[in-house]
Each structure stands twice: as C-alpha cells, then as structure tokens.
Amino acid sequence: MNFDDYDPLQGKRLQVLDPEGCADPELLPDFDDDTLRLIFRWMLAARLLDGTCLTLQREGRMGTYPPVEGQEGCQVGSALALGTGDWVVPSFRELAVALVRGVQMEKTLLFWMGHEEGSRLPRELRYLPIAIPVGSHTLHAAGLAMGLRYRGEKGAVLCYFGDGATSEGDFHEALTFAGVYKAPAIFFCQNNAWAISVPRKIQCAASSLAAKGVGYGIPSIQIDGNDPFAAYVATTAALERARAGEGPSFIEAITYRLGPHTTSDDPGRYRSSDEVERMRPLEPLVRYRLFLKERNLWSETWEEQISSEIRDWIAEGVRKAESLPAPGPHDIFDHMYAELPPHLARQKADLLDGLKEE
Amino acid sequence: MASLNLVEAINLALREEMERDGDVLLLGEDVGREGGVFRVTEGLQQTFGEERVMDTPLAESGIVGVAFGLSLLGLRPVAEIQFMGFLPPTLDQIICHVGRIRNRSRGVYSAPLVIRVPYGGGIHAPEHHSESTEAILVHIPGIKVVVPSTPADACGLLKSAIRDPDPVLFLEPKRIYRAIKEEVAQAMEPIPLGRARRVRAGAHLTMVAWGAMVREAQKAADILAEEGVEAEIIDPRTLSPLDTEAILASVRRTGRCLVVHEAARTAGLGAEISALVMEEALLHLKAPVARVTGFDTVMPLPKGEHLYMPEPSRIVRAARKMMRF
Numbered sequence: 001m002n003f004d005d006y007d008p009l010q011g012k013r014l015q016v017l018d019p020e021g022c023a024d025p026e027l028l029p030d031f032d033d034d035t036l037r038l039i040f041r042w043m044l045a046a047r048l049l050d051g052t053c054l055t056l057q058r059e060g061r062m063g064t065y066p067p068v069e070g071q072e073g074c075q076v077g078s079a080l081a082l083g084t085g086d087w088v089v090p091s092f093r094e095l096a097v098a099l100v101r102g103v104q105m106e107k108t109l110l111f112w113m114g115h116e117e118g119s120r121l122p123r124e125l126r127y128l129p130i131a132i133p134v135g136s137h138t139l140h141a142a143g144l145a146m147g148l149r150y151r152g153e154k155g156a157v158l159c160y161f162g163d164g165a166t167s168e169g170d171f172h173e174a175l176t177f178a179g180v181y182k183a184p185a186i187f188f189c190q191n192n193a194w195a196i197s198v199p200r201k202i203q204c205a206a207s208s209l210a211a212k213g214v215g216y217g218i219p220s221i222q223i224d225g226n227d228p229f230a231a232y233v234a235t236t237a238a239l240e241r242a243r244a245g246e247g248p249s250f251i252e253a254i255t256y257r258l259g260p261h262t263t264s265d266d267p268g269r270y271r272s273s274d275e276v277e278r279m280r281p282l283e284p285l286v287r288y289r290l291f292l293k294e295r296n297l298w299s300e301t302w303e304e305q306i307s308s309e310i311r312d313w314i315a316e317g318v319r320k321a322e323s324l325p326a327p328g329p330h331d332i333f334d335h336m337y338a339e340l341p342p343h344l345a346r347q348k349a350d351l352l353d354g355l356k357e358e
Numbered sequence: 359m360a361s362l363n364l365v366e367a368i369n370l371a372l373r374e375e376m377e378r379d380g381d382v383l384l385l386g387e388d389v390g391r392e393g394g395v396f397r398v399t400e401g402l403q404q405t406f407g408e409e410r411v412m413d414t415p416l417a418e419s420g421i422v423g424v425a426f427g428l429s430l431l432g433l434r435p436v437a438e439i440q441f442m443g444f445l446p447p448t449l450d451q452i453i454c455h456v457g458r459i460r461n462r463s464r465g466v467y468s469a470p471l472v473i474r475v476p477y478g479g480g481i482h483a484p485e486h487h488s489e490s491t492e493a494i495l496v497h498i499p500g501i502k503v504v505v506p507s508t509p510a511d512a513c514g515l516l517k518s519a520i521r522d523p524d525p526v527l528f529l530e531p532k533r534i535y536r537a538i539k540e541e542v543a544q545a546m547e548p549i550p551l552g553r554a555r556r557v558r559a560g561a562h563l564t565m566v567a568w569g570a571m572v573r574e575a576q577k578a579a580d581i582l583a584e585e586g587v588e589a590e591i592i593d594p595r596t597l598s599p600l601d602t603e604a605i606l607a608s609v610r611r612t613g614r615c616l617v618v619h620e621a622a623r624t625a626g627l628g629a630e631i632s633a634l635v636m637e638e639a640l641l642h643l644k645a646p647v648a649r650v651t652g653f654d655t656v657m658p659l660p661k662g663e664h665l666y667m668p669e670p671s672r673i674v675r676a677a678r679k680m681m682r683f
C-alpha cells in the first residue's frame with residue numbers, strides 16, 4: 001500500500017473490509033486464522049470492558065468515563081501493527097489500544113476511578129499516561145520521535161487524538177516539527193464525527209482533516225476507521241516510512257462515536273438517535289463477524305466462549321483495581337520532586353498532624 | 359423573583375445582557391447547541407441565534423484571541439473556557455495582548471471582553487478538571503478577576519463584568535454551581551466590581567474566603583460559634599482589583615485574619631492579603647495572619663482530593679490556634 005495512491009485531496013479513502021464483511025484480496029494482509037480471530041477477540045474485549053466501565057460508573061465505582069464503543073476497529077488494527085520498540089502516545093479514549101499494547105487493565109480502570117496509580121505505567125511499555133488536555137500530547141509524540149532519531153533507535157511513535165484535537169494550536173506545531181525534523185512519528189486521528197457536541201464540520205472548513213497533514217508536507221491518508229485491516233495496512237506503511245528515515249505520516253480514520261462523549265454527557269441534546277442508528281450497522285464488530293463467518297472462523301458458540309473468558313479476565317482486572325487502597329496523605333507530596341523540598345515537607349507534616357488530631 | 363442556583367443566575371445575566379445590548383456575543387466549546395457542558399448557556403443559542411452564540415472549534419487560545427479581536431471593535435464577547443485546567447493555552451493571549459492593549463495603544467484600543475471559566479475542585483472530576491489557579495491570573499496586569507459565591511452575586515457581578523470597559527476573567531466555582539439557591543430579581547442592577555461583601559458579622563476573627571470556600575468558611579464559623587468564637591467572613595468577590603478597605607476595616611475590628619483558599623499556598627492570594635494586613639493593620643493584630651490553603655502540589659485525582667481541599671475541620675483548627683495565640 002502506498003500513501004500516494006490515496007490522495008485525500010482527491011477524496012480517496014483506504015478501505016480493505018467493507019461493511020458487508022467483504023475484504024479486498026489485493027489489500028488484505030497475509031494473516032493466519034489465529035491472527036484473524038485475535039483481531040476479533042481484542043475488539044470484543046474492548047467492547048465488553050467498555051460496557052463494564054459504564055456499569056462501574058453507574059454504580060458509583062468509577063468516575064467520569066469516556067466510552068470507546070465504535071472505535072475499536074481502528075484502534076486494534078493500528079496497535080497490532082506496532083513492534084516492541086515502538087511508542088504509543090495516547091489521548092484519553094484509547095481503551096482498545098491500551099489492551100493490545102499490554103497496559104495492565106487495572107491501570108486504565110484505576111485512572112478513571114480517580115486513582116493516581118492508573119498513570120504509573122512501566123517505561124518498558126513505551127506507553128505514555130493518558131493525556132486529557134486535548135491535542136497537547138501531539139507535541140510530545142513529535143519530541144519523542146525526534147529523540148528516537150537522535151539516539152539512532154529503531155522505534156517509531158504512534159500518537160492518537162480526535163478530530164477536535166486537530167483544531168488546537170499544539171497539533172499544528174506538532175506536525176510542523178515532525179515534518180521539519182523528519183521525526184518517525186505517526187499521527188493517528190480518530191475522526192469520530194464529534195467533539196463532545198461539536199460536529200466535525202465546525203472543527204475545520206477543509207474537506208478532510210488529512211488535508212492538514214498535506215499542508216505540513218506530511219504524507220497523509222484517509223482510511224475507513226471502522227475497518228481494522230485498513231488501520232493495520234496504513235499504520236504498517238507509515239511505520240515502514242518512519243523506520244526508513246522518511247519521517248512522519250498522518251492517518252485520518254473515519255469512525256464514529258456510538259456512545260456519549262463521556263458518562264457525564266447527554267448526546268440527545270445535540271444529535272439525533274436516527275444518526276446513531278444509521279451508523280450502528282457500520283461499526284467494526286458487525287462487519288468483522290461477517291468476515292470471519294464467511295471464512296468459517298466464527299460461530300455463536302465460539303463468541304460466547306471467548307466472551308466468557310474475557311469476562312473472567314475483566315472481573316479479575318476490576319478486582320485488582322478495587323483492591324488497591326486509596327492513596328494516603330503522603331502520596332500527594334512524595335512524587336512532586338526527586339527530593340521533597342522543605343516547604344513541602346512542612347506542608348506534609350501539617351497535613352499528617354491535622355489528620356492525627358481528627 | 360425566582361429562586362435560582364448559580365448556573366441559572368449566570369444564565370439569566372447572560373440573557374438579560376444579550377437582550378440589552380446586541381454587541382454581546384457568546385463563544386466557546388459546546389456553548390451553543392448543547393448549552394455548555396454545565397448548561398450555563400442553555401437556551402441562549404435558541405433565543406439569540408448561531409451568530410451571537412457560537413460553538414467554536416476546539417482551540418482555547420483561538421477562542422480568547424478571537425474574542426480579543428472582536429472586542430477591539432467595541433463588541434462585547436463573553437468567551438467560555440470549559441475548565442480552568444484548559445486555560446493555560448490562553449495565557450499567551452491574555453498576558454501578551456488582552457491585558458496590554460489599553461496601555462500600549464495609549465487608550466486608543468481596549469478589550470472589553472469577559473472570559474468565563476468554571477474552576478475549583480471537590481466534585482470528583484477527572485484530571486485537569488479541578489484546578490484553582492486564580493493567583494496566576496491576579497498576577498497579570500491589565501485584567502480584572504471576579505469570583506462570585508452566590509447566585510445573586512453571580513448575576514450582578516457578571517452584568518458588571520460584561521459592561522466593564524476592561525477585560526474580566528469571571529471564575530465560576532463549579533462545586534457550588536447547583537448547591538445553593540437564592541432569590542434573584544429579574545433585571546437586577548449590576549453589582550459593582552471591586553467591592554467585597556460581608557457574609558457574616560463577628561467580633562473575634564476575620565475570615566477572607568471566595569468562591570466555593572465561602573461555604574466552607576461558613577461551616578467552620580458555625581462550629582466556632584458553638585465554642586464562643588464569633589467569626590466574620592469577608593468575600594472579596596473581586597480578586598483583582600481587591601477591596602482592600604473592606605478587608606482592613608474588618609481586620610482592624612477583629613484583630614485576627616485567616617485567609618482560606620483552595621489554590622496552592624505559595625504566592626497564593628493569601629500571601630498578598632497577609633502582606634496587605636502587615637502593611638496597613640499590623641498594630642491591630644492579636645495573632646499572626648494565618649492561611650488555610652491547598653498544598654503546593656498537583657491537584658490530586660478524586661481519590662486524594664479530600665486530602666487537598668481546605669475542609670471546615672482544617673479551618674476550625676487554624677482559627678482555634680489563632681484564638682490561643
């Protein structure tokens with residue numbers, strides 16, 4: 001696959017797997033049956049975990065949570081293209097990416113439960129903590145990628161963000177830097193049609209967001225974001241360019257946020273349920289099931305069986321997250337500096353004294 | 359008169375100002391169709407149209423920079439920044455342009471804009487949704503900083519902010535957005551900026567608190583009253599320019615000054631008020647000025663938030679210590 005064949009300015013878009021479950025044999029990666037099923041398994045795991053998070057939130061066991069439903073395809077496809085030396089710089093809705101990249105499930109749960117330990121991810125994972133300030137982290141991806149190039153390391157950096165993020169100044173500066181310094185970065189935009197209540201057309205007057213990448217001299221492509229194969233193929237091509245020293249790429253994955261922006265959001269205020277119902281048949285699991293079925297790789301029993309395995313796994317993750325004690329009073333001070341400065345030591349002592357008195 | 363909470367009172371002020379003056383425009387993320395993530399601008403786009411209530415692209419620096427441009431024409435933009443945690447990108451515009459234009463153009467231009475920002479902790483919100491960084495803003499020359507603590511104050515102060523010839527940062531304590539209801543008159547008169555309000559009278563101790571901390575100070579004052587300590591509470595309402603006379607008059611009467619803020623301690627507004635009292639009321643003091651504040655740490659995530667927030671128990675402890683001094 002060549003980015004040049006999919007000029008976003010000509011309205012071209014890469015699709016490998018269509019909504020009916022038919023894959024383009026020319027473009028379909030050479031996956032064995034196990035891998036084909038694994039892709040489904042990851043998407044299903046994210047879907048089920050997403051549902052668990054919604055339940056936990058409703059039961060008061062988790063805080064505000066941003067659901068991923070509908071975006072599992074491009075997340076799983078892109079993340080599976082990565083190698084061990086590659087980095088991920090996520091925003092806040094990359095539940096499926098985190099699972100595929102081996103971020104312990106309880107970490108993501110803890111973050112949304114409001115526990116600081118949710119952001120303690122071991123360096124070896126090469127997976128930065130969730131970034132809530134929209135677009136801010138795209139620059140970190142550029143910097144990390146510049147650093148990898150400087151160090152002569154082989155890895156590349158895959159950075160995720162939304163359609164809304166492409167309006168932030170930081171995003172434009174990130175593309176500027178990455179382009180100028182030929183940084184091995186992949187900017188992966190999940191255009192899910194909405195930024196809370198603001199529709200895509202209010203983010204930018206350009207006909208595609210991929211056009212923004214073009215403007216910065218970065219090879220850019222639009223893909224079907226509900227097609228895990230398209231995400232895999234595009235990310236693989238971008239990684240090859242990055243590893244060959246050819247610099248950054250931009251991928252705009254056209255997907256759809258089926259759920260609310262977060263559990264605090266009521267999408268009924270700004271979008272019709274008709275729209276959501278129109279988009280539902282296009283979501284990734286629907287087409288992927290059809291695809292597997294066609295190849296005799298799917299049955300209801302099989303899905304039930306893996307669902308039950310996944311549910312056990314999720315239960316274990318929830319148990320681990322909930323069994324971690326809440327951070328103690330020392331916790332808010334001890335990680336502020338390499339060495340606790342005197343004024344903070346005093347504040348910490350004051351807090352501890354006060355709590356003793358109570 | 360209707361009984362309104364803070365959200366409804368701010369909405370009323372916006373509505374009445376927009377009716378009064380066609381130059382008042384609203385802009386921000388999700389303020390239009392959705393009516394704001396906290397529903398503060400609910401119904402305003404329906405009433406005044408998309409040209410006057412603009413859902414903007416997701417770009418904070420853009421929102422404030424554009425509001426500044428609009429204001430140069432004499433329009434009265436009211437921009438919303440969704441959470442104080444997302445204010446930092448706008449500081450470039452605020453520091454380098456908004457606060458400077460009157461002075462550097464020698465009064466030829468001014469920036470009569472308002473930036474509304476929900477702020478503060480205590481609502482178990484995710485990371486970056488609980489900041490209280492008002493001291494950073496107070497430190498910026500050329501802008502005013504206003505913080506209401508009741509619905510009526512919110513309505514009256516916002517009207518003044520919109521009519522003010524200079525830029526105003528209007529900080530909304532979201533923790534009490536829906537916690538308090540109060541009678542708010544239709545078409546109420548604006549409340550002048552720069553004037554404090556005495557929330558509670560008392561002879562032994564002055565507490566200075568604003569935003570959501572006023573309620574915490576009130577709870578502390580109730581506990582202290584049972585112990586025979588009468589605390590006076592002064593809510594400055596405008597943090598810049600500060601009503602120094604109101605604070606000093608109270609401290610001269612009580613001889614004790616306790617400042618409560620949820621913002622970090624070092625170089626917080628408590629330090630400024632303490633310096634003020636030292637400079638102007640030292641000989642009236644019966645105890646050193648005291649501060650109950652947040653810590654010089656990152657705002658903890660929800661599970662650690664209660665450790666950070668100045669709670670009534672911490673305020674009471676500090677007050678008792680002052681009384682024993």
Ligand SMILES: Cc1ncc(C[n+]2csc(CCOP(=O)(O)OP(=O)(O)O)c2C)c(N)n1
Nearest residue numbers: 093132133134162163164165194195196444
């Ligand atoms: C700098 C900043 N401004 C505002 C917000 C509040 N906010 C959180 S997510 C969001 C919309 C993001 O839209 P998009 O980039 O399309 O990502 P999506 O939520 O659709 O995944 C907004 C406005 C924020 N987190 N950061």
Ligand SMILES: [Mg+2]
Nearest residue numbers: 162163194195
């Ligand atoms: Mg989006």
